[in-house]
Structure formats: structure tokens, C-alpha cells
Amino acid sequence: AGSTSASTIRQVKLDRESELRIEVGYDSPLRLRLVTGTAEIFGTELPPEIWLTFPPRLKFAVFAWYGATIELDGTTETDYTADETPMISYVNVHAILEGRRNRAKASSSEGPRVIVVGPTDSGKSTLSRMLLSWAAKQGWKPTFVDLDIGQGSITIPGCIGATPIEMPIDPVEGIPLEIPLVYFYGHTTPSNNVDLYKVLVKELSQMLERQFAGNAESRAAGMVINTMGWIEGVGYELLLHAIDTFNCNVVLVLGQEKLCSMLRDVLRNKPNVDVVKLQKSGGVVSRNAKFRQKARSYRIREYFYGLANDLSPHSNIANFSDLSVYRIGGGPQAPRSALPIGAEPAADPTRLVHVNINRDLLHLVLAVSFAKEPEEIISSNVAGFIYVTDIDIQRKKITYLAPSAGELPSKFLIVVCEALGFDSKCF
Numbered sequence: 001a002g003s004t005s006a007s008t009i010r011q012v013k014l015d016r017e018s019e020l021r022i023e024v025g026y027d028s029p030l031r032l033r034l035v036t037g038t039a040e041i042f043g044t045e046l047p048p049e050i051w052l053t054f055p056p057r058l059k060f061a062v063f064a065w066y067g068a069t070i071e072l073d074g075t076t077e078t079d080y081t082a083d084e085t086p087m088i089s090y091v092n093v094h095a096i097l098e099g100r101r102n103r104a105k106a107s108s109s110e111g112p113r114v115i116v117v118g119p120t121d122s123g124k125s126t127l128s129r130m131l132l133s134w135a136a137k138q139g140w141k142p143t144f145v146d147l148d149i150g151q152g153s154i155t156i157p158g159c160i161g162a163t164p165i166e167m168p169i170d171p172v173e174g175i176p177l178e179i180p181l182v183y184f185y186g187h188t189t190p191s192n193n194v195d196l197y198k199v200l201v202k203e204l205s206q207m208l209e210r211q212f213a214g215n216a217e218s219r220a221a222g223m224v225i226n227t228m229g230w231i232e233g234v235g236y237e238l239l240l241h242a243i244d245t246f247n248c249n250v251v252l253v254l255g256q257e258k259l260c261s262m263l264r265d266v267l268r269n270k271p272n273v274d275v276v277k278l279q280k281s282g283g284v285v286s287r288n289a290k291f292r293q294k295a296r297s298y299r300i301r302e303y304f305y306g307l308a309n310d311l312s313p314h315s316n317i318a319n320f321s322d323l324s325v326y327r328i329g330g331g332p333q334a335p336r337s338a339l340p341i342g343a344e345p346a347a348d349p350t351r352l353v354h355v356n357i358n359r360d361l362l363h364l365v366l367a368v369s370f371a372k373e374p375e376e377i378i379s380s381n382v383a384g385f386i387y388v389t390d391i392d393i394q395r396k397k398i399t400y401l402a403p404s405a406g407e408l409p410s411k412f413l414i415v416v417c418e419a420l421g422f423d424s425k426c427f
């Protein structure tokens with residue numbers, strides 16, 4: 001029986017087609033519930049009456065198609081309502097994709113393969129999420145592909161991956177990760193090893209192609225691909241590579257005329273590819289380099305400890321001889337532009353290098369490969385990640401945290417040259 005006078009609950013009324021944009025405070029979570037009407041968060045409907053708890057720093061919007069009343073409990077960094085949003089155009093895209101899925105299902109052919117492109121902070125991940133949740137609400141199981149190695153949402157930074165979306169995405173928990181298909185690149189920018197990035201994109205697409213071949217349901221539902229915000233130079237080249245590799249037939253360009261017209265121009269001889277320009281939402285929050293860096297370490301922490309500290313990773317000990325650690329690529333690659341014309345960079349970017357276990361591995365995150373032989377490491381997806389907490393040179397033992405107890409699914413581990421923006425204070 002606490003005093004009700006100290007209550008911080010506030011009500012917010014949302015008009016038809018308007019949204020409440022919220023940045024949760026930095027130190028404490030925010031509780032929110034839908035009191036009347038209907039509302040959704042990035043495509044997922046809110047359950048009536050039930051309080052939901054949003055963790056600190058989360059940025060999101062509650063959108064009402066027909067009007068709603070929301071209650072908030074707690075402090076926010078900012079919150080305001082906006083009635084100008086691009087939601088109608090987004091849902092129109094969804095309607096067109098729906099038509100294509102139905103046609104694909106009827107003719108046992110391939111559903112839409114959508115790729116979302118645009119500069120950083122244009123709302124790519126958010127649009128991907130809405131399209132997936134709206135599709136899942138209608139009973140489809142589209143595949144989400146995340147090619148964003150910096151701020152991606154599949155496992156930890158430095159990865160690309162894919163996962164089927166079978167239900168509207170939980171507004172708090174985010175993308176479900178029960179059975180993700182993950183490839184470990186190991187850096188947060190593709191420029192460190194462009195060739196390796198391309199190889200992994202190719203591997204991922206081939207794996208999905210094989211899965212689609214045996215699964216008409218997911219083939220008809222199609223995929224939604226989220227990309228990096230790097231859209232110039234090599235970044236642009238990688239977008240074209242992704243569009244081509246995944247055989248995309250819908251390119252959604254967020255918030256940039258120039259990119260849209262460049263893509264229309266280069267794709268004009270592919271009449272089955274639609275390039276659609278969409279407006280960026282005014283609600284998208286820009287994040288600076290420091291914030292992005294922080295967000296990356298939080299994601300790594302979240303992988304081991306859960307969003308609300310609700311997981312407890314296991315500490316395990318292994319003998320040096322039980323593990324085999326590799327690095328991909330011969331260190332940083334000299335940019336081609338720095339070499340004399342015609343010369344090739346000396347280090348093969350997809351070369352596998354065996355790494356001796358020593359204290360250099362301390363406090364690093366290593367990927368656990370599904371490979372059975374070293375030769376398979378580059379082309380294999382990864383089972384998960386471990387975090388090295390101790391190296392005992394004398395006893396030749398390595399102590400590490402893993403999400404679960406028991407033996408690792410493989411002895412082959414991949415190490416990165418860079419710390420992935422990882423902050424050991426997090427542990």
C-alpha cells in the first residue's frame with residue numbers, strides 16, 4: 001500500500017494516425033500501457049491494459065492508427081506526440097508486399113525480397129521491423145536478414161545473420177534469436193576486410209537459398225534485408241553486391257534522393273527490381289559515434305547477461321589443447337588505392353591464420369565456429385560466442401564465459417583483431 005500521491009503515472013491521448021515518441025531515461029526503466037483504443041510499436045500491437053517495461057535508453061514510438069490513450073509511469077529523456085509520420089506510405093508498401101506473397105503462395109514461387117537502404121539514422125532497422133511484424137501478424141514467416149555489422153540486431157556486433165520471424169517482434173525484447181543463422185565477420189566496419197565481408201554475405205545467401213528450396217512457406221513469405229548506413233564508395237559497392245547476391249526485387253530507399261536515383265539508374269536494366277523512395281520519419285533519433293560504440297558494448301553484454309540481467313552465463317574451463325583458435329585475414333589490409341597500379345595487396349584477406357593461445361586473448365570475445373575442419377571455418381556459420389576471463393599459461397587452461405554450460409559445439413574458435421567496441425567494464 002504505497003502512497004498514491006507519489007504516483008508518476010501520466011496519460012497521453014493519441015489522435016488518429018499520430019505517434020508518441022519516447023526516449024527512455026538513462027538511469028531507470030519506463031512502464032507503459034495501452035488504456036483505450038489500439039496502438040502499435042514498430043508494427044507490433046500493444047496488448048490492452050498490460051504494463052510493459054522498457055529498459056533505459058530505448059527509443060521508440062507508439063503509433064495509433066485510430067486513436068488511443070496511453071499511460072506512462074516513470075521518467076523519460078524526451079517524449080512528445082507527432083502527427084506527421086510516413087506510416088501511411090510504409091503500410092502501403094506492406095500492402096503491396098502482401099499481394100506478392102499471396103501470388104507467390106498461389107503459384108509456389110518466390111515472395112518479395114526486400115532490401116532497405118539509406119544513410120545512417122534514416123530508420124532502416126525500424127522500417128525492416130515494421131514490415132516483418134505486419135507480415136507476421138498476417139500469418140507469414142518472413143526471413144529477416146541483417147547485414148549491418150555495426151548496429152545490427154542479430155547476436156553481437158561484427159556479425160551478419162538471418163532469422164525467421166514467426167510472430168510480431170516483441171517491442172521490448174526485439175528480434176527473436178532462438179535459431180539465428182550467424183556469420184562472424186569480426187569488425188564493425190566492412191572496410192577492414194571487404195573481401196571477407198562479401199564472402200560471408202555470399203555464404204549467408206546460399207544457405208538461405210538452400211533453406212528456401214525445401215520450404216515453400218518461407219520462400220513465399222520472402223525476406224526483409226537491413227543494411228549498413230554506409231552508402232558511398234565501397235559502402236555503395238557493397239549495397240549493389242547485396243542486392244545482386246540476394247536477388248532482391250524490391251529496394252526501399254530511405255531518406256536520400258541521390259542514392260535513390262543512383263540505384264534506379266544502375267538497376268534500370270533489371271525490370272523486375274523496383275526501387276522505391278520512402279520518407280524518413282522525423283522520429284528517428286540520430287546517434288553519434290560515442291553512442292554507437294556504447295550500444296555495441298551493451299549488445300555484447302546483453303548477449304551474455306540478457307536485456308534485463310535475466311541470464312546468467314556459465315564460467316567454463318578448457319585446456320589449451322581442447323581448443324584451436326584462428327584469425328581470418330593477415331592483419332589489416334592495405335587499401336588497394338595505397339598500392340602501385342596493378343599490385344595486389346600481399347595478405348590474402350580470407351586466409352586462415354592459426355593463433356597461439358596466450359594472454360593476448362584475455363578479455364576478448366571469440367566466436368565458436370560450426371566448422372568440423374579448419375578449412376571449413378570461413379564458410380561456416382557460428383554457434384555463438386565466448387568471452388575469455390582468464391588465461392593460465394602455466395597450467396595451460398583457459399577460463400571463459402558462455403551463455404550455457406557444457407562443452408562447446410566445436411573446438412574451432414575465431415578471434416578478431418579489433419575489440420568490437422567492447423568495453424570490459426561491462427562484465
Ligand code: ATP
Nearest residue numbers: 059060061120121122123124125126151229283285
Ligand atoms: P543505422 O544507421 O544504425 O543503420 P537506422 O537507419 O537503422 O540506423 P534505426 O535504428 O531504425 O535507424 O533508428 C534509429 C533510432 O531511432 C532507433 O533507436 C529507433 O528505435 C529510433 N526511432 C526510429 N523511428 C522512431 C520514431 N518514429 N520515434 C521514435 N524513435 C524512433
